[in-house]
Amino acid sequence: MRPDWDEYFLRICRVVAQRSTCLRRRVGALLVRERRILATGYNGAPAGLPHCEKVGCLREQLGVPPGERHELCRGLHAEQNAIIQAALHGVSTERAVLYVTHHPCTVCAKMLVNAGVTRVVVEEGYPDPLAAQILKEAGIEVFRLDNGT
Helix, strand or coil: CCCCHHHHHHHHHHHHHCCCCCCCCCCEEEEEECCEEEEEEECECCCCCCCHHHHCCHHHHHCCCCCCCCCCCCCECHHHHHHHHHHHCCCCCCCCEEEEEECCCHHHHHHHHHHCCCEEEEEECCCCHHHHHHHHHCCCEEEECCCCC
16 A cells, blocks of 8 residues: 555654754754655754753744744754755755645745745644745645644
């Protein structure tokens, strides 16, 4: 029997998200093409820098709500880390599908457009309407898989 690939890859995203060091939201992402995982990413501080679980969350300290002022965070988003990992290892992201535990923000949506991603499968929403608009304008299909978890 053929597996439900969307659910299968989102399960892997949930495992990848466990590596997150973010105090607010654990996010995992996969870039996939032709059912092959190209790269993974989770949200956390840049390599070699202290993580929020060690130094605290600047966004929490400043009372920044979700979906706003992304520059006020020491961490990279899961989508950004997946794109960076692909680049570091010389893997093209053109025509890839992004599987991610949470809907991308505006910054990540713009990166996904330029990375050549054609489809995004998410598990949970995120309060950033501009991100959804950018993905729609770029012709990137966004599918929310409601699996009841």
